[in-house]
Each structure stands twice: as structure tokens, then as C-alpha cells.
Amino acid sequence: MSPADTEPSPAFVTPGLRRRMACWLYEGMLLFGVVFITGYLFSTLSQTRHALDNRHGLQAFVFLVFGIYFTWFWHKGQTLAMKTWSIRVVDQQGQALSQKRALLRYVLSWVWFLPPLTAMAPFHLSGGESFVLLTGWVLVWALLSRFQTDKQFWHDAWAGTRLVHYETPKPVRQKA
16 A cells, blocks of 8 residues: 555645634634624614613524524635635535535534533623633533544534635636
């Protein structure tokens, strides 16, 4: 067997954990703008005058908008943050995601946040305690990818998706 036979296909090279987490953090920064516009749109359409009025409606609306955002971009292959970090999401065969699979990935990706949010709810933790619990869980969840055979996050394994290294093809110049 030659060394080329043991190396993963170029289309299936999993980006390193640091790069995936850097992309994750960058995505969070970009989502700040999405949340801002979503909150403004919701408060305008619902005529909400106080930030705590219709809080659950706003949370449901943000969840829906995030679902549309991620499903749309993952179906196309990349969000803006993923383009920046040369990462693409594909199915197990290396093909673009169907919208159904992208939506499944979105729902399963909430494992990043639901366990600590569920643990926080009954205890009414302070902001600092909540931050520590949420950060600790995110670190544990990210490190659990080390136990996956192809180093993917567990929600990707469950959704039948994978993150791969992807370089944008360079445009071909026509000779005059």
C-alpha cells in the first residue's frame, strides 16, 4: 500500500479543531448583526416597547431566523465565516447538503447550547456563573470531537455531515 492510499482524500480533509473553533467564534461575531436586525424587525412588527415584553416570542423568532440563515448557507456549502476560514460543510459523500439535511444539522447543532441552558434555568445563576458553565460545556463539546474517528463534531456525525477543508477555485484567465 502506498502512502497516497493511506492519506485522506483532499476533499475529505478535516480542518483542525483550532481552525474550526476560530470559525465558530467568528460566526458568533457575525451573528451579532443578524441578531440586531432580527430584534429590530421583531420589535417593530410586534410593536414591543420594552425589551422584556414578548421575550419568548423574540427568542422563537431569533431561533427561526437563525434556522433560515444556517439552512440557506449550509445548503450552499459555506457561511461567510466558513469562507474566511476555508471550511465547507458537505454530506458523507462530499456532496452539497440538501436543505433537509442542513435543517437537521441546525437542530442538532443546538447541543452546543441546550445542555448548559437547561442546567442554568432552575438555578437562576448569575451572569458570571452562567458564562463559566456555558464556556465549560462548549470546550467539553469541542474536545469530544477528538473521540470521533474522523475528528468531526458529534452533531455532524449524527446529521450525516462533515466539515472539510475547501479552497475557493481560482478564476481561469483567458489568453487574448
